[in-house]
Amino acid sequence: MGGLDRYLKRLIESNSLTPVSPATQSIMALPSHGYASLSREQRQRWLVWALNLLSRPARSGPLKPPALKAVKPRKASARTAVAAGPDSDDAHPVAHVDAPRTGLEAPIAALRGVRTALAEKFARLDVKTVRDLLYFFPRRHNDFAQIRPIAELVVGEEQTVIGAVWSASATGIGRRLRGTEALVGDETGVMRVVWFNQPYLARQLRTNSRIVLAGKVTLFKGQKTLENPEYEPLESEELVHTGRLVPVYPSTSGLPQRTVRRLAKEALDGYVDLLPEMLPPDLRARDGLLPRTTAVRHMHFPDGWDDLRAARRRLAFDELILIQISVLSRRREYQERGLAQPLSLPEDARRAYVESLPFRLTGAQEKAMRQTLADVAQERPMSRLLQGDVGSGKTVVAAAALLAAAASHAQGAMMAPTEILAEQHYRTLCSILCGEERPAPLAELDAPYLGRSLRLALLTGSVPAPAKREIREAIGNGEIDIVVGTHAVIQGSVSFQSLGLAVVDEQHRFGVMQRAALREKGRNPHLLVMTATPIPRTLTLTIYGDLDISVIDEMPPGRKPVETRWVAPEERDGAYEFVRGQISQGRQAFIICPLIEESETLATRAVVQEYERLSSEVFPDGRLGLLHGRLGSQKKEAVMRDFRDHRLDILVSTAVVEVGVDIPNATVMLVEGADRFGLAQLHQLRGRVGRSDIQSYCLLLSDSPSAEARERLQLVEKTQDGFALAEADLRLRGPGEFFGTRQSGLPDLKVAQLSDVPLIELARAEASRLLEGDPDLVRPEHAPLKEEMARLWERVTAETH
Ligand code: ADP
Ligand code: MG
Numbered sequence: 001m002g003g004l005d006r007y008l009k010r011l012i013e014s015n016s017l018t019p020v021s022p023a024t025q026s027i028m029a030l031p032s033h034g035y036a037s038l039s040r041e042q043r044q045r046w047l048v049w050a051l052n053l054l055s056r057p058a059r060s061g062p063l064k065p066p067a068l069k070a071v072k073p074r075k076a077s078a079r080t081a082v083a084a085g086p087d088s089d090d091a092h093p094v095a096h097v098d099a100p101r102t103g104l105e106a107p108i109a110a111l112r113g114v115r116t117a118l119a120e121k122f123a124r125l126d127v128k129t130v131r132d133l134l135y136f137f138p139r140r141h142n143d144f145a146q147i148r149p150i151a152e153l154v155v156g157e158e159q160t161v162i163g164a165v166w167s168a169s170a171t172g173i174g175r176r177l178r179g180t181e182a183l184v185g186d187e188t189g190v191m192r193v194v195w196f197n198q199p200y201l202a203r204q205l206r207t208n209s210r211i212v213l214a215g216k217v218t219l220f221k222g223q224k225t226l227e228n229p230e231y232e233p234l235e236s237e238e239l240v241h242t243g244r245l246v247p248v249y250p251s252t253s254g255l256p257q258r259t260v261r262r263l264a265k266e267a268l269d270g271y272v273d274l275l276p277e278m279l280p281p282d283l284r285a286r287d288g289l290l291p292r293t294t295a296v297r298h299m300h301f302p303d304g305w306d307d308l309r310a311a312r313r314r315l316a317f318d319e320l321i322l323i324q325i326s327v328l329s330r331r332r333e334y335q336e337r338g339l340a341q342p343l344s345l346p347e348d349a350r351r352a353y354v355e356s357l358p359f360r361l362t363g364a365q366e367k368a369m370r371q372t373l374a375d376v377a378q379e380r381p382m383s384r385l386l387q388g389d390v391g392s393g394k395t396v397v398a399a400a401a402l403l404a405a406a407a408s409h410a411q412g413a414m415m416a417p418t419e420i421l422a423e424q425h426y427r428t429l430c431s432i433l434c435g436e437e438r439p440a441p442l443a444e445l446d447a448p449y450l451g452r453s454l455r456l457a458l459l460t461g462s463v464p465a466p467a468k469r470e471i472r473e474a475i476g477n478g479e480i481d482i483v484v485g486t487h488a489v490i491q492g493s494v495s496f497q498s499l500g501l502a503v504v505d506e507q508h509r510f511g512v513m514q515r516a517a518l519r520e521k522g523r524n525p526h527l528l529v530m531t532a533t534p535i536p537r538t539l540t541l542t543i544y545g546d547l548d549i550s551v552i553d554e555m556p557p558g559r560k561p562v563e564t565r566w567v568a569p570e571e572r573d574g575a576y577e578f579v580r581g582q583i584s585q586g587r588q589a590f591i592i593c594p595l596i597e598e599s600e601t602l603a604t605r606a607v608v609q610e611y612e613r614l615s616s617e618v619f620p621d622g623r624l625g626l627l628h629g630r631l632g633s634q635k636k637e638a639v640m641r642d643f644r645d646h647r648l649d650i651l652v653s654t655a656v657v658e659v660g661v662d663i664p665n666a667t668v669m670l671v672e673g674a675d676r677f678g679l680a681q682l683h684q685l686r687g688r689v690g691r692s693d694i695q696s697y698c699l700l701l702s703d704s705p706s707a708e709a710r711e712r713l714q715l716v717e718k719t720q721d722g723f724a725l726a727e728a729d730l731r732l733r734g735p736g737e738f739f740g741t742r743q744s745g746l747p748d749l750k751v752a753q754l755s756d757v758p759l760i761e762l763a764r765a766e767a768s769r770l771l772e773g774d775p776d777l778v779r780p781e782h783a784p785l786k787e788e789m790a791r792l793w794e795r796v797t798a799e800t801h
Contacts, residue, residue, distance in 0.1 A: 005034040009273075026050035029065035039071045103274045104131040111266050121255045133267045134275065136260075137299045137750060138247030141308065142214070142230075151188035153217045153224055160214040161226070162186065162234060168205035180205070184213065191224040210234035214246065230257070245302050264300050272296050276784035278318070283766055290314040299751075313759070316752035320542075320760055322792050324767035325777075325785070327545030331383065332775065334546075338524040340381035341500045345373055345404035352449030353403060357396060357432060364388070364554035369397045371550045372528060376404055376501060382526040385544055388552030389722040390532045390687030391559065395428050397552070398503045401528055403433065403447075406454055406481040410500025413525075414484045415491075417506050418633075419460040420640045420661055425505065426458040426484040433482075442471055442480075459485035459494070462637075503528045532687065533680060534722035536730045538754045541764060553723065561720045562690040564698040566674070566705075566713045575699050576618050579668050582697075583622060583649045587667040590688055591652045594673025595681075603654055604630045610672070611652040619650060627653035655681065664692035674700035675709035679729040682716050731755060 008027050030046065031037060038046060045066045107129055109119050122128070127136045147160045161184070168182035171194075180201040182193045193213060195201050205211065215229030230246060249260040272293045279289060290298070290310050298311035345353075350373070354361060361369070368386060375382035388394045398414065405412035414429065416422040430436040434445035434454060441463050447454040457471045457480045474480045478497030483490065487504070502525045529547065540549050567575045579589045593610050596603035611626045625639045625648040643651045644663055651666075655677070669689045674682060682700070690696035700713050715728055752759070770782070777786040 005036055008035070022053045022056070025065075026053050029068065031068055037071065038068060042066075042068050042071070103271055104129065104134070106130050108133055108263065108267075111263050111270075114263065118255070118259070121252055124252050125250060125255075130267050130271050131275075133264060134272055134296055135750065136249065136264070138249050140248050141245040141302065142248060143245055147212075149188040150184075150186050150191050150224065153191070155217050155219050155224065158214070158216050160212065161191070162210065162212050163191075164210050165205045165207055166190065167207060168202045170199040170202040172199065184211065189224075191226065192220060193226045193229060195228055232258075245304065245308065247300050268297055268300060276787075278784040278788050279321075280770075280781060283770070287317070287762060287766065289317055292318070312751055315750075316756065316759060317763055318788075319749050319752040320763035321767050321770075322785075322789055323542050324545060324760075324764045325771065326789060326792070327542070328764075328767055328771055329775075331546040332771070334383065334524075335380050338381075339379045340376075340524045340526050341408065341410050341498070342379050343376040343401070343404040343408040343410055343500050343526065345400065345407050349403070349407060349449045349451075350400065353400060353433075356435075356449060359556065361396065362393065362552070362554045362556055364552040365393050365397055368394075368550040368552050369400050371548075372397060372401050373404055375548065376401055376526045381524045382528065383547045384528050385540070385547040385549045386528055386530045386552070387535060387540075387549060388530075388532065389534060389555065390684070391555065391691060392532075392552040393556055394530045394532075394552060395425065396432055397550075398528060398530060399429055399432055401501055401526070402429070402482050402503065403450070405501040406447075407450060408500065410498050411475070411478065411480060411496050412482045412501040412503065413490055413496070413499060414482065414503040415487045415505065416484070417487060418640075418661075419462060419486055419637050420644065421505065422460050422484055422486050423458065424662055426456070429482065429484060430456060441467055442474070455479060455481050457483045459483055459489050461486065461489060462634075499525045501526045501528065503530065505530045506532070533684065534726040536723070536727045536754075538757055538760055539730065541757075541760050542754065545764070558693070560690065560693065560695050562669070562686050562696045562698050564686060564700065564717045566700045566702065566710070566717055569701075569703050572701065575670060575701065578697070578699070579650070579670060580619065580622075582668050583619075586665075587694070588643065588646065588648070588663065588665050589650045589668035589670060590666060590685075591650060592669070592671045592685055593652070593654055595655055595676040600629055604628050607652065607654050614650070614652055622649045624648065624650045624652055627651060629654060655685070661688070662691055663688070664694075666691075667694055667696040669696070669698045670701065671699070672701050673703070674713055675702040675705040679712060679716055679725040679732075680722070682713075683722050683725045686716070687722075 008030075011023070011027075026046075026049070029049075035043065035046070046068055049066050107119065108114050108122055108127065109116070110130065111133075114122075119128075122133070125136065127133050142158055147162055148154075150161060150163065153159055153161065163184040163186040166183040166185050168180060170179070171181045172178040178199060179194060179196040180198050181195075182202075182205055183190055184193050185191070211231055211233055213226055213229040213231045215226045218225050218227055247261060247264065249257060249264075251257060251260065275293055275296060277292050279292070283289070284291070289295075290313075292314070295311040295314035298307040299315065302308040302311060368388075372382070372384060372386070375384055386394050386397060402412035402414065414425055416425055427437070427439065430439035430443060430445060433456075434447055436443065436445050439445070439456065439458075441458040442455075443457070444453050444455045455474070457474065459468065459471050459475075463471070471480070471483070472494055475483055476495050476497060483494075485494075504527070535544065540547075579591075582589060591610075591614065593603075593607040596606055607628045608626065611624065615622075615624045625643055627636060627639050631639070639648075639651070640661060642648045643666075644661065646665060666689050669686055671677065671682065671685055677685070682698075686698040689698065698716075700716065702709065702713065705713060712728075712732065715725065719725060754760075770785075771777075774782055777783075777789075
């Protein structure tokens, strides 16, 4: 029964056939549901033809295949793995045959007893096809592997019993039946079994039938009792629900565990062998990974905990290697799209520049600068992420790269997400490169160590139109060496004569698309992305896996750590008093409102209310400003400017101020509802203050933090290390939360843990080895891998839109 199809499938999987062999051709001629789907006459025709083909001398020309049509396309083509019609792509027929679309992609309705209503419930869990079901993994497993006689049952433990039904009846109050109560006995004793809410069960439990029960044993009126146990009749050929490690699935109402288990079992029995092995055998052997089908099987029904562990490891590896292949290919793609202009800063110019700075570089800055300069000196376009906590001094590193561009007669651009930040960068650059503190939007400044002058320009929305035109023209003519501006402006209408380097500040607001758009501006500029968000190493290996990373993990000496304190609810007035004190000393303060993610409208309403309350009741004499996401960008910039120029004492804001504006005079950061923020976020907020040598403070208010929240806040109190906080955040809240929902651009990981550094590194190493030998994954044996990749990113795009 179905034996020939199975045999053919094995033959194909063994890879012993070449794509053009007669055997392959004859298999390919079968319709997608396999030999078994043919009528008697058609089977005969195929056989005669195939034997003919096989017995002919090689090279004797093609033999036209007979027209074959499946007469009974079976719903579950479980055993008919030979798919792909005769007209399929001849280049890699084997791969095609390996991955039939029908079987695994069949809707779960193809399984026995799945009606529309049930299919809909599964759909709510995102399980639509048989493949989805195979990859719908249990949340956990209950260990029911130990079967015990009733007399030996231990109260309070999960155990399994086999017994005969003595009696079973529906129970209830009044006329409404509520549950089932049964007596079950074996040679050693008798026990009570109750199911609440399942009165219909009474009818199924026939007296004297043998059943297997598994659950937690309790004591009721002195009698051992099982409440709501898992159960199944003993006849079952295999103990799916009891007597083993029993899978417990994520569930939705109306979808009983039993049903999911039964269907999972059926899907495994009928379909799991259709999953093509996507890892090459040598890789699996090297890393000790289970075959894919075994792993999927064991995820559901392991024979022991070791099985389960090995299965998880294998499938986690699958997820991770797919991500790694994808980021590594992306990286290769842009590296190969075209060459960049090598930018070099002569060593004596570099030294002169570093010596002209009013401070000594930290070791970390020195290292990041050398890495960056070495990279831009190559023809291969750089894509580097420069990571460093707020105030760690990223700008001087970026400035060195911009100098290299200027020294090589190429242009450099530096972009920021807001006008104020662009202005700030412009001033900083003019100051550290040329010692100019009050530069005009278009400035020609002396740069002694280059032996010539530098021409710099600021290009934002609020530069007056005529000046803007002039600057654009100058950029187009190549008269400007370095332009600083907002992303919007620079990406919008500026054409460069020779853009050699683009520096982008604040990665979070600068996505992959924008990176691509930027590349269009120059032939293929080097790219330096700066971010102040400490990103845990595991994420840099995955989400930012396509970038090279430099980390500035050392603060310039002499920084005073921001004194951070959790303020108990009853100390709130004291906190306000403290803010008043700072203001009377001429300092400024931020007050951040609780994070409200549900809706922007609610968030706005909350911050407006808080602003009004603070203005009228708490700080009636202070000058308060209000900032939130609903303000237009001009209004936002105006408020930030007022605050920067000290026309305001207190800025009441939602978390939008996260981005790094430098306001050295601000010394207090007061965060309301601090327990709602992530640790990394709190650290970012804290980074808004403490930007000068004046002592600064961060006050964390939280009305009724849970013990766990309290613990998290204590972490922020204790450490100033952004990386440590980011790691903790990732561990405590997962990557989705870490980046804000769905910003990670990472596929949903079902099995892999982003904290599993060794496995991530292994996957990266294997991915890079694989791509070295077959960069585009065109080899037939890599086809399943390639197909899985496509599936994965389809899912990502579907989820992120
Ligand atoms: P960020 O990494 O947040 O962009 P910046 O580059 O803006 O940091 O630097 C923050 C401040 O620290 C600037 O005022 C800068 O001049 C100063 N700075 C940078 N590097 C050093 C250093 N090695 N020693 C002392 N001060 C430094
Ligand atoms: Mg900065």
